Amino acid sequence: MHTKTIAELSHALHKREISSVELTRTFIERIKRHNGALNAYVTVTEEQALAQARAADARLKKGEGGPLTGIPLAQKDIFCTQGVKTTCGSKMLDNFIAPYDATTVERFNHAGAVMLGKTNMDEFAMGSSNETSFYGPVKNPWDLSAVPGGSSGGSAAAVAARLAPAATSTDTGGSIRQPAALCGITGIKPTYGRVSRYGMIAFASSLDQGGPMARTAEDCALLLQAMAGFDARDSTSADRPVPSYSAALNDSIKGLKIGLPKEYFGAGLDKKMAQLIEAAIKEYEKLGATVQEISLPNTHLAVPVYYVIAPAECSSNLSRFDGVRFGYRCKAPKDLEDLYKRSRGEGFGAEVKRRIMVGTYVLSAGYYDAYYLKAQKLRRLISDDFKQAFSEVDVIMGPTAPTAAFNLGEKTDDPVTMYLSDIYTIAVNLAGLPAMSIPAGFIGQRPAGLQIIGNYFDEARLLNVAHQYQKVTDWHSRVPVGFE
Amino acid sequence: MSLQPSDVEKIAHLARLAVSEQDTPAYVRNLSNIIDLVGQMNAVDTTHVTPMAHPLDMAARLRPDAVTEINQRERFQAIAPEVDAGVYLVPKVIE
Structure with missing residues (x-):
């Protein structure tokens, strides 16, 4: 069952x-x-x-x-x-x-x-x-x-x-x-x-x-x-x-027009991952789709832009956790400032605190234009790249992640290395577009995902495109050993 | 760009986060690396670009100026750390 x-x-x-x-x-x-x-x-x-x-x-x-x-x-x-x-x-x-x-x-x-x-x-x-x-x-x-x-x-x-x-x-x-x-x-x-x-x-x-x-x-x-x-x-x-x-x-x-952004197949992409994604694209060609290379020239800016905008919004959103109305409160606060600081300092983990601090920094007096406003302008350029692409193609395809799953503990020491593992997914959020990931094979015993990006409110087409692939492949029905 | 321990202390204060002295060097290192990463943005000239604050071009919706929420104070205060007679308690602010 x-x-x-x-x-x-x-x-x-x-x-x-x-x-x-x-x-x-x-x-x-x-x-x-x-x-x-x-x-x-x-x-x-x-x-x-x-x-x-x-x-x-x-x-x-x-x-x-x-x-x-x-x-x-x-x-x-x-x-x-x-x-x-x-x-x-x-x-x-x-x-x-x-x-x-x-x-x-x-x-x-x-x-x-x-x-x-x-x-x-x-x-x-x-x-x-x-x-x-x-x-x-x-x-x-x-x-x-x-x-x-x-x-x-x-x-x-x-x-x-x-x-x-x-x-x-x-x-x-x-x-x-x-x-x-x-x-x-x-x-x-x-x-x-x-x-x-x-x-x-x-x-x-x-x-x-x-x-x-x-x-x-x-x-x-x-x-x-x-x-x-x-x-x-x-x-x-x-x-x-x-x-x-x-x-x-x-x-x-x-007749589906698939765009392959050349920036998604460059340095940093695992060779085996590239082969699996290419094989999946071949499968789509067999189903009658046509494939063309496109360019999303500002792709390399997505991670830097994201790590200004997301922390800025996070520092504002997470200010509600103050130990007063709900959630964790520190023991024996000596005054109100101590209550805020220790409740937040003890209640949040290291990564959350890092992001709150980055957000606070980029929004602070004297830095707003250099970081936050700059990021919002680049966000426009990243979004315009997609607009241009969708004037030529119906969907965009590429890898979801540059590698298969990494080992536990492998990237915990350096936040920036961890951030770069989201290089192919982040731009989609900045633009607000819909996108999917579907199983497309294995590297060793670890799965690989094909990303399909669509135009605004085109979820029905994404699901259709994904379903057609799943009718002719069986990657999605494999069960991990021990969980059959 | 490298942050100094004093920068991290200032940011932590602005964010109302208690950071121990022992943890400060790690935050100085990590936050400096993140600020270096986002510094890559400076390579692009954006003089004539309109900032994008939101993914969808939508206007804020208006609604009639009418009360739609009911008073649920007891329910909301049931999960508060400390309340008394319907008010949230914090350490004394005014002497």
Whole structure:
């Protein structure tokens, strides 16, 4: 049961061949058996899950419910869940029980999905390896000595190890796509504004976007359908209709114009990774797509620009954690300043503090123009590169990450080395575009991901393009040894 | 560009973060490396470029000036570190 896709499980649930309670129990048992080795979940909500499953079964019995009714899912621990701890991977929120549900959580509840638990993540989504979590690193199911990627490492590992058919995730600089690539699963970061950010703990508000992770593009289409859409409670929510994502899956991609940015295939890209991406592109040519080289000339500026804008926004967003209204408070503060400083100093981990300090620095008097304004101008150039590219091609393809998963501890000493592992994903967030990562092979036993970038609000086409590849390949259906 | 320990202390104060003396050298090193990385931006002339603050060209929405939230003080204060009679408690500010 645990190896089936959501599409298959949904079919079986509606035909009453299985019950949601049975399905939920299967996944809870698997979590109990494997989570010790992976550390993918930080909270398992067994009782609530079974109650939701019983409610789903009652709906299904009456012939009601939709494609997600009775389907178990995991929520990244960045989404607020009423009555259930929401930690964001931080000591700061180790005791935080959200007083309300995030819109994404509310929508899945409304669809009748079952929440299995909350998944581990880099602290406040700041990291590319899940090693900054207060709850310890997540292990990659394909190789326990490797990182799962980050920041949605727990969600990616849970889906790859079949500890959930799907999970939610968020992407500020690659945090859906990079862990999806490193764990051999499918993930989509929608257009900025497509999925509500209400109740999704803020890191960098002009970049953050939630999206689903699953094993297939077909499943991602079902999940995104539930997540996407206008929400008045998010001031940057896009007020435009949501198309049917499943309807477009089987469209032919004959004549599809694929652009390959030459900057994504240069120095720094692992040779074996380059070969796998080239093989995937060949597969697309067989399906009738045409391929042309394009240029995104400001690609090399994306990481520097991101590490001004994201920390600047983070330093502002995370100022709310002050030890007064909720979250961690230091012991015996001697005055108000001591309360602020020690609550924050003790509650945040090293990477979060680094980013808050970088953000504070670039926004401080005398430096604003040199750093923040400069970064905003370069952000325009990076975004214009994509506009130019999409006047010539339908989608852009390349590697999601320069290498397969690296070893635990390999990049923790030098933050800048870690930052550079997001070189192919970050520009997409700066521009606000949608992009996916899909499994495209293995380097040794570690998975490789193909990135597909689309134009604004073109998620249906991305899912269609990904689905067509998954119909003729089987990388996405491989199961890591020990988790069959 | 290299930061000095005094820069890190100043930034930490502005950010209201307690950083121990023992941790300061590591922050000086790491933050200097990050500032060097972002310094690569200076290689590009951006004199005539309009800054981009947001990925989508959208205007802020307006809504009627009406109360939409209900009072949920007790619920919100249930997760506060220290409250008394409906107010959040902090160390004494005014003598």
